[in-house]
Amino acid sequence: MLSFVRKNNVLSAQPLPAYHLPSPPLPVKTSFQFNPDLQKALYGRHLLLNELPFPKDLIDEHEAHGFVRIEQAIADRPLTCKRCSNHSSYLFYSYHCAKCGQICYYCRQCLKLGIVKSCSTLVEWTGPPPAIWHPVNKSFCEWKGKLSEAQAKAASALLESVKKQENFLVWAVCGSGKTELLFPAIDYMLTNNKTLAIASPRTDVVLELAPRMRQAFPDVPISVLYGGSQERNHPVPFVISTTHQLLRYKDYFDLIIIDEVDAFPFNHDPMLPFAASKALKSFAPLVYLTATPSRQLKEKFLSKSLNGMKIPVRFHGYPLPVPEMKWIGNWRKQIKKGRLNPIFLNWLNKSIGMKHPVFIFVPSVEILKMLEPLIKQAVTVNVGGVHANDPDRHQKVMDFREGRLRILVTTTILERGVTISYADAAVFGADDDIFDEQALVQISGRVGRDIKHPTGSVVFFHYGVTLEMTRAVKHILNMNREGHK
Numbered sequence: 001m002l003s004f005v006r007k008n009n010v011l012s013a014q015p016l017p018a019y020h021l022p023s024p025p026l027p028v029k030t031s032f033q034f035n036p037d038l039q040k041a042l043y044g045r046h047l048l049l050n051e052l053p054f055p056k057d058l059i060d061e062h063e064a065h066g067f068v069r070i071e072q073a074i075a076d077r078p079l080t081c082k083r084c085s086n087h088s089s090y091l092f093y094s095y096h097c098a099k100c101g102q103i104c105y106y107c108r109q110c111l112k113l114g115i116v117k118s119c120s121t122l123v124e125w126t127g128p129p130p131a132i133w134h135p136v137n138k139s140f141c142e143w144k145g146k147l148s149e150a151q152a153k154a155a156s157a158l159l160e161s162v163k164k165q166e167n168f169l170v171w172a173v174c175g176s177g178k179t180e181l182l183f184p185a186i187d188y189m190l191t192n193n194k195t196l197a198i199a200s201p202r203t204d205v206v207l208e209l210a211p212r213m214r215q216a217f218p219d220v221p222i223s224v225l226y227g228g229s230q231e232r233n234h235p236v237p238f239v240i241s242t243t244h245q246l247l248r249y250k251d252y253f254d255l256i257i258i259d260e261v262d263a264f265p266f267n268h269d270p271m272l273p274f275a276a277s278k279a280l281k282s283f284a285p286l287v288y289l290t291a292t293p294s295r296q297l298k299e300k301f302l303s304k305s306l307n308g309m310k311i312p313v314r315f316h317g318y319p320l321p322v323p324e325m326k327w328i329g330n331w332r333k334q335i336k337k338g339r340l341n342p343i344f345l346n347w348l349n350k351s352i353g354m355k356h357p358v359f360i361f362v363p364s365v366e367i368l369k370m371l372e373p374l375i376k377q378a379v380t381v382n383v384g385g386v387h388a389n390d391p392d393r394h395q396k397v398m399d400f401r402e403g404r405l406r407i408l409v410t411t412t413i414l415e416r417g418v419t420i421s422y423a424d425a426a427v428f429g430a431d432d433d434i435f436d437e438q439a440l441v442q443i444s445g446r447v448g449r450d451i452k453h454p455t456g457s458v459v460f461f462h463y464g465v466t467l468e469m470t471r472a473v474k475h476i477l478n479m480n481r482e483g484h485k
């Protein structure tokens, strides 16, 4: 520290005695005003620089003042994707990058959400939070229906657990009305100015849920996110999304409800549980919703390390339809030769005669492409076929829902989420490996969901009964027995 002394009219620097040191200067008060549009766009999110409609200078300036964190999207040694936490080297590819002129790695695990490479940057907001919205002091739920006794019991257990910020499992048979029993918990979150998401591994489930939630909560801003959706509303208190899309959030939600938690790919893909935990604030709870919990989840529930409630009855109180098994011989060979099995065709004609819409589940796209034309030739009603990569998939499901298609041949993509009154269901080739217990229970759950028509026919057409088929039937019989008590 120096002081200035006047000597012969010239200022010269002299060291100050140590005991005379003044206190350190106060930090300079800058007049930096953060950009509120950037704050709103970025708060609670984890985005690539090129996903933000703001100039780089503006973001750099905010970083310099501590309002934004910028990091390289892919760390080297060891290679790690900062968006999805992938660190398996076989899930990275290297290539000569035209943008930076270097060899860049990109992450294949989260590629669906757009490419993340070594020269990409991820941005997050570290400044103060914006006001997300201004809830009024009243319930937002406009749903006028009434919960069944079983639903009401589960709904209040769920609400208590959400208040205590504890994880919870709702283990409810297909058609038990698990969406409605969420309403009290959702309403509690919204009236308490908290943020929540309902996420599902399946786009179809998101598309089925969104209109029902919008109807029940008409005054709440809701964002619906899935691959290809155009919604960019942010920040909103309520998000309905595929689990993939949660990777674009960080520390945003006070509650995440995972619907159809056992649905492939959540069950098999470690990235999706990661996405959920990243999007949640710390200590915020997760709620799992399923008709067919994985073995792991079941064990946690049975050993009481996870709270939850089982609902073994459908909301209308009727039992689940029990699948029949019908042997049709070597179905694969038959359809290759262009023949449709008469046992299968008889069943189909009977359903058509009763004017029931019919789901026909097949093991693969290959089988679908052989079976669909054979059915078209054999029947007089309109037939459609859908699979995951079908560009007209959503339209065809709509056509089936509204009666323009009477038969829908589908891969397992529609095993859950889609509710059609009066429907019957067949599994064509139920002995194929793809149909495990969970899938078969879900498919059987498509039938008899309407109180006006609580029954219906479910048939597993096969060339040899498998263990999974037997387990599925046992599962349904057990639930019916418990529900009857």
Ligand SMILES: [Zn+2]
Pocket (backbone or CB within 6 Å): 081, 082, 083, 084, 085, 086, 107, 108, 109, 110, 111, 116
């Ligand atoms: Zn990644």
Ligand SMILES: [Zn+2]
Pocket (backbone or CB within 6 Å): 097, 098, 099, 100, 101, 102, 103, 104, 117, 118, 119, 120
């Ligand atoms: Zn590059």
